Amino acid sequence: SAPCSQRLRSPRMDLxxxxxxxxxxxxxxxxxxxTKGPNYAWLDPSRLYCHPQGLQDCVADLLQPFQGDTIxxxxxxxxxxxxxxxxxxxxLRKGFLAIRKAGHLCVPTLEQPYSDYSGREKVMEVRTDAIxxxxxAGCSHHQGGGAASVGSGRSAATSAPSPGLxxxxxxxxVETGGTMRAAIQLVERLGG
Numbered sequence: 001s002a003p004c005s006q007r008l009r010s011p012r013m014d015l016x017x018x019x020x021x022x023x024x025x026x027x028x029x030x031x032x033x034x035t036k037g038p039n040y041a042w043l044d045p046s047r048l049y050c051h052p053q054g055l056q057d058c059v060a061d062l063l064q065p066f067q068g069d070t071i072x073x074x075x076x077x078x079x080x081x082x083x084x085x086x087x088x089x090x091x092l093r094k095g096f097l098a099i100r101k102a103g104h105l106c107v108p109t110l111e112q113p114y115s116d117y118s119g120r121e122k123v124m125e126v127r128t129d130a131i132x133x134x135x136x137a138g139c140s141h142h143q144g145g146g147a148a149s150v151g152s153g154r155s156a157a158t159s160a161p162s163p164g165l166x167x168x169x170x171x172x173x174v175e176t177g178g179t180m181r182a183a184i185q186l187v188e189r190l191g192g
Contacts, residue, residue, distance in 0.1 A: 004052075015051050024061060027054035045172065049083055059087045062170070072165040073131070073192075075099050077183050078124065080172035088170055097130050097167070099183050110189055114182030117175040124182055131165050131190040164191035 004016030019026050030048040034040050048054045062084065075097040076085020082098060089096035102111055102123035109125040116122055167187045174180050 013047055013050065018053055022053075022057065027051065027058050030054050045080075055087060059084065059091055063088055063091060066168060070166050071168045073097055074168045074170060075126075075183065075187065077169065077171040077179055078104070081170050084172060085168075085170040088168065092168075097126065099124055099126050099169075099186060101125075110186055112182045112186045112189075115176075115178045117173075117178065124179070124186065126186045126190065128190065131167065131187065131192040167192045 027048050030051055031043040031045045032047055034042050034044070048058060071092055071094060073095045074085050074089035074092060076082040077099045078101045085098075086096050102109075102125045105125055105127055108128045110128050111123050111125045113121060113123050169180065169183050169187065171180060171183075
């Protein structure tokens with residue numbers, strides 16, 4: 001591969017450094033621990049996302065359990081799931097669907113209430129025309145279905161089969177599963 005650009009090197013964040021051996025999960029060391037207290041996430045993955053090889057290896061490892069599975073579209077959960085989801089969609093050459101926090105879409109939506117990791121009641125939404133029964137615009141018919149979900153690489157689950165598109169759901173963290181469960185319910189309600 002081409003040498004890393006000098007512009008990606010800085011005293012604070014070296015985005016070119018690679019370990020001598022890239023063992024599975026090497027990129028997890030790029031995540032920075034929380035230094036701001038209990039109101040913030042326990043790890044910050046933004047340095048991993050900025051590191052070109054780290055992001056590529058992370059996405060490859062997240063997709064590995066789904067090799068050979070039919071995936072018609074990738075969906076990411078607002079907001080950090082957008083990063084991994086869009087990267088996975090690009091690798092798979094599939095479309096990307098944003099599952100949003102309620103109130104952000106200006107088109108007809110389907111909403112799903114849920115409790116997040118802290119127990120707060122929230123609502124997420126998805127556009128109603130993104131998933132159709134068995135066919136996406138410009139795509140061939142697919143049989144079978146269901147929704148596959150993957151979080152930080154530590155948690156993966158497949159929902160019960162249903163007709164329609166097979167959607168790979170991605171989020172940055174899967175802690176209690178409430179957010180992922182709500183996203184699966186939205187996809188299934190739309191026929192995925």
